[in-house]
Structures are given as structure tokens and as C-alpha cells.
Amino acid sequence: xxxxxxxxxxxxxxxxxxxxxxLILKNYVETHGEGNWxxxxxxxxxxxxxxxxxxxxxxYLRPNIKRGAMSKEEEDLIIRMHNLLGNRWSLIAGRxxxxxxxxxxxxxxxxLNKKTSVxxxxxxxxxxxxxxxxxPNHQNNTNTNIAIENQGGEEPIAPPPAELPMISSPKTTxxxxxxxxxxxxxxxTDNTWMERAVRCFDYDYDNNYEIETPLMMMNKNLNYAHIVxxxxxxxxxxxxxxxxxxFGTDSDLGKTQxxxx
DNA sequence: AAAAGTATCAACCGCATTTAC
DNA sequence: CGTAAATGCGGTTGATACTTT
Numbered sequence: 001x002x003x004x005x006x007x008x009x010x011x012x013x014x015x016x017x018x019x020x021x022x023l024i025l026k027n028y029v030e031t032h033g034e035g036n037w038x039x040x041x042x043x044x045x046x047x048x049x050x051x052x053x054x055x056x057x058x059x060y061l062r063p064n065i066k067r068g069a070m071s072k073e074e075e076d077l078i079i080r081m082h083n084l085l086g087n088r089w090s091l092i093a094g095r096x097x098x099x100x101x102x103x104x105x106x107x108x109x110x111x112l113n114k115k116t117s118v119x120x121x122x123x124x125x126x127x128x129x130x131x132x133x134x135x136p137n138h139q140n141n142t143n144t145n146i147a148i149e150n151q152g153g154e155e156p157i158a159p160p161p162a163e164l165p166m167i168s169s170p171k172t173t174x175x176x177x178x179x180x181x182x183x184x185x186x187x188x189t190d191n192t193w194m195e196r197a198v199r200c201f202d203y204d205y206d207n208n209y210e211i212e213t214p215l216m217m218m219n220k221n222l223n224y225a226h227i228v229x230x231x232x233x234x235x236x237x238x239x240x241x242x243x244x245x246x247f248g249t250d251s252d253l254g255k256t257q258x259x260x261x
Numbered sequence: 262a263a264a265a266g267t268a269t270c271a272a273c274c275g276c277a278t279t280t281a282c
Numbered sequence: 283c284g285t286a287a288a289t290g291c292g293g294t295t296g297a298t299a300c301t302t303t
Contacts, residue, residue: 051290056272090292102270107270110268110270
């Protein structure tokens with residue numbers, strides 16, 4: 001197993017988990033369930049902190065962990081989701097059954113980052129660090145046709161279809177957040193809807209899972225600057241739908257629609 | 262064959278958020 | 283409601299494996 005690779009030189013150190021430790025932790029969690037990590041190491045006599053136990057379980061010991069090389073499909077999904085979400089490894093991994101955030105992160109950093117220069121200006125850190133100080137200039141943002149760049153010169157991602165999404169039946173909720181709309185993109189497969197979302201919204205995002213469109217940010221004074229993508233659309237079964245919440249009033253939503261491509 | 266350089270990835274760290282009290 | 287503890291996340295490190303010279 002992986003943990004044996006470096007065992008020789010890390011013996012006696014805290015570093016790599018040994019098979020005995022794994023067995024103890026695995027047995028315990030399978031019996032008592034996850035959680036209370038801080039108590040686990042004490043109870044089990046492991047010289048590991050709670051965080052370390054949690055990490056080991058989450059990344060290696062829990063059932064259905066998938067090991068081995070990423071498939072082309074997985075790699076493709078990582079690239080697409082990274083385009084959309086940035087370095088939100090946990091979210092991305094959540095859409096890859098059996099893969100962990102650490103694994104996805106490592107895979108990106110070692111395999112994909114170097115061969116994929118996708119929409120650099122949109123990457124999480126740069127956007128997050130901007131902390132909303134830099135509102136994209138719509139005049140410079142002529143890219144309703146944002147390029148999804150070729151990955152490693154092999155298989156370029158197909159451009160999104162020419163037709164644009166339609167808002168269907170936006171409705172008002174009773175909560176304080178304002179109206180919730182359902183953006184329906186008919187006839188898309190799960191391989192194309194994300195590019196559609198990128199292209200059609202020309203999005204940026206911040207640390208709070210919000211995705212802002214420059215088109216809307218330039219109209220922030222109208223109080224409908226934020227679109228929040230629900231996580232669910234990332235599941236294949238909902239591939240044709242992009243849920244969003246529009247912060248603002250009903251009338252704002254009406255205006256919002258008019259600004260959508 | 263061996264030294265040097267590079268790639269990989271498990272584990273750790275610090276910080277932010279959530280939960281418990 | 284305020285504080286402390288626990289949890290979760292993303293960035294980074296460093297040991298080892300692999301490749302090149």
C-alpha cells in the first residue's frame with residue numbers, strides 16, 4: 001500500500017501511518033462511527049491528533065475510496081469544475097465518487113495545473129484576494145464567448161452551443177433572500193452544460209460560493225449582483241439545469257433577466 | 262553506477278467556520 | 283449571547299520514487 005512507500009525512513013516519526021494504526025482507527029470508526037476525532041486518538045492510544053485521525057479516515061480508510069489513476073472522464077470533470085469553481089477541492093471531489101479533496105488537489109497541482117491554463121484570471125485565489133474590490137469592467141469583458149482552452153493540445157473542449165439559456169418561471173420565495181429562479185438549459189448533456197454556464201454568465205465568484213456576473217455587477221446599485229449556484233446542478237441527473245438565487249426584489253429579477261444573454 | 266534534478270502525494274499547518282456548552 | 287472546542291478546508295511541506303545526466 002501507499003503508506004509502506006516511505007515507512008523505512010519515517011519509522012519512529014509521526015509522519016506516515018502504519019498498518020497497525022490504520023487497523024485500530026478503522027476498526028474503531030467502523031464500530032463507533034465518525035466524529036469525536038479529538039477523543040479518538042486518546043481512546044485508541046494513538047499518538048495522533050484528532051485532525052490527523054479524521055484526515056486518515058477520510059482520505060484512506062473509509063469505504064469506497066477509489067485508488068489509482070484518474071480516468072479521462074474524471075480528469076475532464078476536474079478541469080471543468082475547476083473552471084467553474086476554482087480551488088474548491090472539496091466541492092470538486094464531492095462530484096467524483098471515491099475521490100478525496102486531497103487527491104483531487106494533488107492531481108490538479110501535479111498533472112493538470114501545468115498543462116491547463118484555463119481562465120487564469122478566474123482562479124479562486126486571485127478572485128478571493130480581490131475581495132470584491134475589483135469589479136470586472138464590462139467594456140473589457142467582451143467575452144460572452146469565453147474560451148475554454150485546449151488542454152495539453154489534445155482534445156479541445158467543444159465550444160458551447162450557439163443558442164442561449166432561457167429563464168423559466170422565476171418565482172418569489174417567502175424568505176428574505178428574494179426570488180429564486182430556475183434557469184433551464186434545454187437539450188444539454190452533462191458534458192456541455194458547464195461550459196454553457198461559464199459562457200452565458202461570464203461569471204466570477206468569491207469566497208462565499210457566490211458567482212457574480214460582470215453584467216450584473218455593473219448594475220450592483222440595482223441590488224441583484226449575486227447569483228448563487230446551487231451545488232445540485234453539478235450532479236449529472238440535473239445536468240440540464242442551473243439553479244440560481246437572485247438577491248433582490250421581484251422587479252430586480254425582471255431586470256436581471258433582461259441582462260442575461 | 263551514481264549523483265543531481267524533478268515529480269509525486271501523504272501528511273501537516275494555519276485559518277475559518279460550525280457546533281457545543 | 284459569548285466563548286471554547288471541534289471540525290473542515292486549502293495551501294504547503296518534505297520524504298520518497300522516478301528520471302535524466
